[in-house]
Amino acid sequence: MSSGATVTVVERCAISPPPRSTPPATLPLTFFDIPWLFFSPSQPIFFFSSASAAAAVPKLKHSLSLALTHFFPLAGKLALSAEPRLEYNDTDSVLLIVAAAPDGGAFKNLAGNHRRSCGDFRRLVPEMGGGDGPVLAVQITVFPEMGISIGFALRNAAADWRTFNNFLKEWAWICKNGAGGRHVASHDRSVILDTSGLRSFFLTEFWKLKNEIKESNYYKSSNNDIVRATFVLGPKEMGEIKKWILTRSDLLFGSTQLLLSPYVVACAFIWVCWMKAHWCTDASVVHYFGFIAGGLTRLPFAVPSNYAGNCVGFGRSAARRGELVGEDGVVHAAKAIGDTVKKLNVDMLSGARNWISEWEELRESELHITVSGSPKLDLYDLDFGWGRPVKLEEVSIHNHNAISLSESREVIGGIEIGVALPPLKMDAFTTLFNKV
Known part of the structure; x- marks a missing residue:
């Protein structure tokens, strides 16, 4: 896949937790969450080498749904009202994009340590802006006869890397072993004790700076010359x-x-x-x-x-x-x-x-x-x-x-x-x- 090549989107689908598995919920943002509202989404990408991995796409979809049972806020939305919060309803979902590379030859190049064009990687992860809206999107890209990549866009206000790592391990465990994941997540925000009024202070800072600085400063597009x-x-x-x-x-x-x-x-x-x-x-x-x-x-x-x-x-x-x-x-x-x-x-x-x-x-x-x-x-x-x-x-x-x-x-x-x-x-x- 050269710098000018593109991947072809094969499918866009919405992945939700299984019906009636998770009740609606509203989670307030804590003082640990609010500073991350200033950051553009994380976009990690994993490359897996396997000629047969493409056949696992249906299994990846099913296991993602089951993993979201325990990590349902990732299927929800960020609501930036006067009281910023995460909201989950039974109609919410994670956008899953399935794409295909034109051939498998680019896989080894992209999955190496040597110098590569940044523009090629942007085609392998979902785009996600700021403001209100979803907190997670996933893109699976198939490289024929070589393997797949799984790329993400994650709003950091919803989860730190420790939490996201637990979610990934839950998803992978279910995909590999069937039902019966290992990670049962706790979403109890009351464990974050705010004795110094940090949440109120950060909210004031957020709204002041949000109105002064254009959102484009937080969600810039990458330069392909990098x-x-x-x-x-x-x-x-x-x-x-x-x-x-x-x-x-x-x-x-x-x-x-x-x-x-x-x-x-x-x-x-x-x-x-x-x-x-x-x-x-x-x-x-x-x-x-x-x-x-x-x-x-x-x-x-x-x-x-x-x-x-x-x-x-x-x-x-x-x-x-x-x-x-x-x-x-x-x-x-x-x-x-x-x-x-x-x-x-x-x-x-x-x-x-x-x-x-x-x-x-x-x-x-x-x-x-x-x-x-x-x-x-x-x-x-x-x-x-x-x-x-x-x-x-x-x-x-x-x-x-x-x-x-x-x-x-x-x-x-x-x-x-x-x-x-x-x-x-x-x-x-x-x-x-x-x-x-």
């Missing part, structure tokens, strides 16, 4: 980066103990490569690195592990450009990210009132970078009956200055990094990354 590639950091490479950080940290920060988890080390290295690939002459300008942190283990109140909704906080690390692009750039980056993680570990909600205002600064500038996904999710274990995915991608990073992170499929303990950049900047990033 290319994407996947990079992998294994334990060996991360160990070498960590060793370098430790040899320099005493000289720079004295006895200060740095938090150097694999996540922090990988993000620090990527941040420096990204900043060096983006030209800026002012060494004093501040760059930001934005990421999310899971709340189940960080909150002062208990949230059940099967809670189906957002439960993540926002972290934003800062460093001056002169620090990041210098000889000790990765050391400064690691300290900045690690210090932010430490603060989130102690009290994830202490800076919560700044979540929306701080992340607005990241949105429209190449000086900053955000992270989508997490290497802690076992997304490569997803199995609908024809084995694990051969590749996964997050298409939405094309729209923003963002990278995607996931666990590595091939390298145990490794991290896959999805990057989308203009070709010349991708050249620079690749050269810098390969120096590790």
